[in-house]
Amino acid sequence: MRYLLFLLPLTLCGQLFQAGTARREITPKEPVPMWGYGSRHDMLSEGVMDPLYAVALVLQTGGQKLAIVGMDLGRAPAEGSLQRIRQRVKEQTGIENSFIAGSHTHHGPVLELTDKEGRGKGKFDAAIRYYAQMEEAVVDAIVEANSKLAPARMATGSVQLPGFNVNRHTKLEPKPSDRELAVLRVDGLDGKPIVILANFAAHPTTLPDKTMKFSADWVGQMKNWVGAQAGAPVMFMQGASGDQSVNREKGGYKEYGEAIGAEVWKLAQGLQAKDVEKPALILKEERFPFKARVDLSNPMVHGMYAKAFFPELITNFEDEYVGGVQPRLTVALLNGDIALVGASGEFFSNHAIRLKERARVKQLFFFGYCNGYHQYFPTIEAVAEGGYGADPTVSPVAVGAGEQLMNTALVWIYQMLGRLRL
Template identity: 25%
Template sequence: MRFSQLIVATPLRSDQKIRSIVVFFVLVLVLLLSSQISFAGDFRAAVVKENITPKVSKFLLGYGARQSEGVLDSIYHQILLLDDGQSIFALVSTDICLVSPATYDRVAKLVEQKFGIARTHFWWSVTHTHSAPEVGGPGLPAAFMGERYTHPIDTSYTDLVTSKLLDGIERGIRELSPATLGVGWGHSFANINRRARDIDDIAFLGLNPDGPVDRKIGILKIVHQEDHRLMATVANYAIHGTVLGGQNLLISGDVSGVVSNYVEERSGAPMLFINGAAGNIAPIYSVYPDARSGRLNQFRRLLGDKILKANAEILHYEDQVSFSAAEMEFLTPVKEGLKWPENLNDYLVDATADVKMIKVPARFLNINDKIAIWASPLELFCEISNEVRDRSPFPYTFYYGYTNGWLGYMLTEEEWVYKGYEPTVSPFVPNAGAKFGEAVLSYLQSELKSKYLNQ
């Protein structure tokens, strides 16, 4: 006989009925708590670190074509999984320079097939170190710098990177455990505008202390719920991975790698470095031939200590966490004369017979209605993300750059006037940046807010 039948089998006095009802709901609660069902707000997390350092020489990406001659420091996938009881969100930070959107699409499909994690919930960000091996095909860079890609694609290393990423997600899912989440801001002077100009007002790659910059550090802090130990730190900061220049032939995570390792050593937990809008931002020491002359280790103090300080100042945590992920597609004309790579045709739309439009995907993650993270496959100028943050309705608004591929530099219209390197490797028209920023703001102020409230 079922429990529900026992309740109504014989007439009961009112006090007996009350006791029976109480017993029934207690039993139901026990059954629910002992089951494997997760409910929204039952926040769990896991972090996994996978070494992807090659054992043999590889072509390095970031400057002219060149092959590695050794390893300065190991490079990694840092994988963070968040589970709000309804879905799993995977954030990956990888110590490489760039991946093509086509490479992201292939890996995202594998992630969805293998783990059921939707594309909108799988973000693959790269730190943009210029001293790491190539991964996958060149994608859009081949349209601007084809001379760098005359050698064959290294499929074996791409397969290694992919398999390690999948292994890491699989392990992370097994290791999900109750967690709490904190958020905060830090500040560092480790970066500087790199659009230098002389009296002729023509920009060149250098240092411009008067130029726009973004020195805020956006921090997410994940802590074990049971014993309050730090599980992982996510640090979002805009800086090119170019302390080491083209003369360096040693594999390295560059500034982000050194800082991540240092924060992990001091805090006892892995750190995901997520680059920001670094299209016009360099480290204060840039393009040196080796780590010593580039003062690479000094960034432990310049940036690492600032991340640790910001992390320590986060004292409020939430264990009731829910999130909403979404995607927006921004259409903008292709720059005249650009030969678009065929393997990126999924990112090209025929608006008319004469006009082709680039489809730029922007991803959004809203956490507990006060954190808004947006991401794009762009090398964005900081003025655009700064304005989005300043006008955002969310108190914590972070921009994750170099995420889910690379579709080139997106400048402000004002900077096109000064010419220089970045406009030559941009597929966009001059007013695209302003329109993109407004489209993102519109999404943050309306659709993302309503998606969270209606979920």
């Protein structure tokens, strides 16, 4: 089943391009199960190493608005949370279009539990309470960012960063890695940054699984370092990092975060924000049905997963995948030459590399873990090779789903550019 399909063209000459931003803390206040490592099972968190935040950016392009939210979470909010956030934001601000994504830190809270018997209720009530608090914080951040909309200028740019990420999956050469660091800089009319958005692909897994404290991992260190230089909020949007690890030769989470932060700030300083002459937004979003490679309704399969993780988590996964795997694809063309592609899973890097090569726009930002989460999307050749991230246990979606979604994104971009009519 497909739904939530919309196309919003807008090209309004003479209209102002506006931007606003806000930040809210989203660290759980109570011990809850932690996301990211099956070895933890349902062990509860034991405090905070560094706080988790949601940073919201609202862009107004003429008469339409777009919200982008980067969160220090392992994934985007679960479907119920996502829909509640979007509905409340629409009611309070009129904003209908959003990219809401997690950084993929493995030291955030589990987000998949629900307030039902055998699915979290009674045993993990603190987690259920947290979801309401997280939703409130995200809505508040978007509402505040919207209230602070002001005339703005923007610039985008990118550089290749060799040595910061490595392909952790394939044993075949050459090993693909998306080494592009992309930055969106938005300035006020005074020339000072309103926000800096950084987009890169590398797992935030520099901390060990036995550390049971919340942390944004290297992403938090990067944002803190850049923010101190820029005097403005910093957002991070994770890329196609399904097969991308950090290069540990760069050091631990603090050293790595500050090293990549220096690269973000160097790139951002070299960008010259300019007036947007023709503010425009075209956006399309859809969910796609794919068969699942794993049948969680099979008692033996269910039991295996429940033992590897914990029962309440897997029961919620079973509920979500009862009709197959239904990832969400969100694509926007901003101001006629900047493409934003959001996908609800862990996409292998070659998906993003190939899309960027084929799209032929000024800048393409690929946001993984965005507007939902449907686990790994390996390439066809990665599935053929096998290994973690490509096998059905963590990639339940049908083989070739990632390629289909990227081809769809490419078609949509060319339609938005007016170069393709079907």
